[in-house]
Amino acid sequence: xxxxxxxxxxxxxxxxTVPYWMPGDYYINVASQxxxxxxxxxxxxxxxxxxxxxxLGHAGxxxxxxxxxxxxxxxxYGHTAAIVVALIVGIASMAVYAVLSLxxxxxxxxxxxxxxxxxxWGLAYRWISLTGGDNGISVRxxxxxxxxxxxxxxxxxxxxxxxxLLSVAAMAVLVRSPFGASLMGTRDQPRRMNALGYHVWMxxxxxxxxxxxxxxxxxxxxxxxxxxISPQTLALTSSAEVLLMVISGGAGTLLGPIVGATLVxxxxxxxxxxxxxxxxxxxxxxxxxxxxxxxxxxxxxARLWRLAWRKLNAPAxxxxxxxxx
Amino acid sequence: xxxxxxxxxNIDAYYGDSHVxxxxxxxxxxxxxxxxxxxNGAGKSTCMSxxxxxxxxxxxxxxxxxxxxxxxSPEMVAAQGVALVPQGRRIFxxxxxxxxxxxxxxxxxxxxxxxxxIAETVFAMFPRLAERHKQIAAxxxxxxxxxxxxxxxxxxxxxxxxxxxxxEGLAPQIVAEVMATIRxxxxxxxxxxxxxxxxxxxxxxxxxxxxxxxxRVAVVSTPAQLDKDGVDLTQHLGVF
Numbered sequence: 001x002x003x004x005x006x007x008x009x010x011x012x013x014x015x016x017t018v019p020y021w022m023p024g025d026y027y028i029n030v031a032s033q034x035x036x037x038x039x040x041x042x043x044x045x046x047x048x049x050x051x052x053x054x055x056l057g058h059a060g061x062x063x064x065x066x067x068x069x070x071x072x073x074x075x076x077y078g079h080t081a082a083i084v085v086a087l088i089v090g091i092a093s094m095a096v097y098a099v100l101s102l103x104x105x106x107x108x109x110x111x112x113x114x115x116x117x118x119x120x121w122g123l124a125y126r127w128i129s130l131t132g133g134d135n136g137i138s139v140r141x142x143x144x145x146x147x148x149x150x151x152x153x154x155x156x157x158x159x160x161x162x163x164x165l166l167s168v169a170a171m172a173v174l175v176r177s178p179f180g181a182s183l184m185g186t187r188d189q190p191r192r193m194n195a196l197g198y199h200v201w202m203x204x205x206x207x208x209x210x211x212x213x214x215x216x217x218x219x220x221x222x223x224x225x226x227x228x229i230s231p232q233t234l235a236l237t238s239s240a241e242v243l244l245m246v247i248s249g250g251a252g253t254l255l256g257p258i259v260g261a262t263l264v265x266x267x268x269x270x271x272x273x274x275x276x277x278x279x280x281x282x283x284x285x286x287x288x289x290x291x292x293x294x295x296x297x298x299x300x301x302a303r304l305w306r307l308a309w310r311k312l313n314a315p316a317x318x319x320x321x322x323x324x325x
Numbered sequence: 326x327x328x329x330x331x332x333x334x335n336i337d338a339y340y341g342d343s344h345v346x347x348x349x350x351x352x353x354x355x356x357x358x359x360x361x362x363x364x365n366g367a368g369k370s371t372c373m374s375x376x377x378x379x380x381x382x383x384x385x386x387x388x389x390x391x392x393x394x395x396x397x398s399p400e401m402v403a404a405q406g407v408a409l410v411p412q413g414r415r416i417f418x419x420x421x422x423x424x425x426x427x428x429x430x431x432x433x434x435x436x437x438x439x440x441x442x443i444a445e446t447v448f449a450m451f452p453r454l455a456e457r458h459k460q461i462a463a464x465x466x467x468x469x470x471x472x473x474x475x476x477x478x479x480x481x482x483x484x485x486x487x488x489x490x491x492x493e494g495l496a497p498q499i500v501a502e503v504m505a506t507i508r509x510x511x512x513x514x515x516x517x518x519x520x521x522x523x524x525x526x527x528x529x530x531x532x533x534x535x536x537x538x539x540x541r542v543a544v545v546s547t548p549a550q551l552d553k554d555g556v557d558l559t560q561h562l563g564v565f
Binding site for chain 2 (some may be wrong): 181182
C-alpha cells in the first residue's frame with residue numbers, strides 16, 4: 001500500500017470521526033466551517049491555481065447564492081426549490097462575471113472582478129426591499145433530506161462532509177482530465193494553446209462556471225450554517241480571505257486550499273478567542289508563508305520534506321561509497 | 326511543383342509601425358520541405374506567426390491547400406491542419422510529457438492519407454519521451470523538450486508542419502537526432518516549412534529554399550541550384 005493511500009485513509013478516518021473526538025459542539029461547528037470554506041477555496045482555486053486568473057470578487061458570488069437561498073425560503077418556497085434556484089443563480093451570476101471579466105487577464109481581470117464584487121456588495125447593502133439591507137435575511141430552518149434533520153451540529157457536519165468529499169473528488173477528476181490539462185495549458189501558454197487549436201476564452205469560461213458552481217454550493221452551506229445572511233458576507237475582506245486561503249495553502253494544488261481554509265478558519269474562530277489581535281497573527285502567518293514558502297504551505301512542505309529526505313540519505317550513501325574497495 | 330500545401334502571397338506585415346515583411350511570397354508543395362533561411366531579424370518567425378494567424382498581415386493572403394486562412398484566428402488555422410513547433414519550444418512545463426501530448430491531440434481530417442498520430446506513435450518515434458512519459462516536462466533536457474514540442478505538434482495530425490528553428494540551443498549530437506527525425510517526417514509525406522539560421526542543416530533535407538533578407542524574399546531556389554549557381558550566401562546570411 002502506498003504512503004499516499006495510507007495518508008488518505010488516515011485523513012478520511014479523521015474526518016469521519018470528528019464528532020466523536022472533538023471536545024464539544026463548538027468545535028464540530030468549526031469543523032463544518034472549515035469544510036464549506038474549503039469548498040469555497042477549491043472553487044476559487046480553479047481560477048487562481050489552474051487558470052491563472054486571480055479573482056477578488058468571489059465573495060459576491062458566494063453571497064449571491066446565499067441570498068438566493070435565503071430569499072426563496074423567506075418567500076415561502078421549500079428547501080429543494082431554494083437550493084436549486086440558488087445553484088442556478090450562482091452559476092448564472094458567474095457566467096455574467098466571466099463574460100465581463102474575461103475581456104482581460106492579469107491586473108485587468110483582478111480589477112474587473114473586484115469592481116463586480118463591490119457592485120454586488122453595494123446592491124446587497126442598498127436594495128433593501130430584496131435583501132433587507134443591513135438587517136439581512138434570517139433563515140429559520142435547515143433542510144431535512146429523507147427525514148434526516150440537519151439541525152444538530154453532528155448531522156450538519158456529516159452533510160457538509162459528504163458534499164466536501166464529492167467536491168474534492170470532482171476536482172481531482174477535473175484536474176486529471178483533458179479539460180484540466182488544457183486549462184493549465186491556457187494558464188502557462190495561452191498563445192500556444194491558441195495555436196494548438198483551442199478556444200482559450202471558452203476554456204476559461206468553462207473554468208469560471210466550475211468555480212461558480214463550487215462557490216454557490218459553499219454559499220448555500222454557509223447560509224444554512226449561519227441561518228443568516230447580510231451584506232458583510234459579500235465584502236471585499238471576505239474575497240481577500242478566501243484568496244488568502246488559496247495562496248497560503250498552495251494555489252494549483254488539490255490539498256492547498258483545504259489546508260489554507262483550515263488555517264484561516266482556525267485563526268479566525270478558535271485563536272481569536274485567545275488572542276484579541278488575531279488579524280495581526282493571521283497577517284504574520286501569511287507574511288511568514290510568503291517568505292519561507294512562497295509557493296504555499298502544501299507545496300512548500302513537500303519541498304522541505306524532499307530536501308530533508310535527501311540530506312538524511314546523503315551521508316548514508318557517501319558512507320556506503322567510501323566503504324567500497 | 327506538386328499541389329500547393331501552403332502559399333504566402335504578397336504579404337506585408339508590421340509590428341506597430343515597424344514594417345517587418347514586405348511583399349513576401351513563397352509556396353510549399355504537398356509532401357515537400359521548404360527551408361526558410363535568413364539572418365536574425367530577417368522575418369522568418371514573423372512569416373510563421375502570419376501563417377498561424379498569430380499576427381494579421383496588412384496586405385496579402387495565406388492559403389492552405391486552396392483555402393484562404395488570412396484573418397482567421399490561430400485555432401481556426403490549426404483546424405485547417407497547420408501546426409507550429411515554436412522557437413524556444415514553449416512546452417507546458419507544469420504538465421507531464423503525456424499530458425503535453427494529449428492536450429494537443431486532434432483527430433486527422435476525414436480524407437487524410439497518413440496514419441494518425443497518437444501518443445504511442447510519438448513515443449515510438451521518440452523512445453526517450455516514452456521512458457519519461459510521467460515526468461513533468463520542466464524536468465526534461467533541451468533536446469527532449471524539442472522532441473516533445475515536435476511530438477505535440479504531430480498530435481494535432483497536421484497537413485502542414487511549421488518548424489521554427491528546431492536546432493536552436495541544442496548540442497550538435499542532439500541537433501543530428503532532431504534533423505534525422507525531421508527527415509523521417511518528410512519521408513512520411515508531411516509538408517514542412519523548416520525555419521533555420523544554419524543553412525548547412527537545411528540544405529541536407531529541404532527540397533526548396535527561400536532566403537529572406539530584411540523582410541523581403543531575396544532568393545527562391547533549390548539546394549542543388551544554389552550550389553550550381555554558386556550564389557554567395559554570406560551576402561544574405563552572414564558568416565556561417
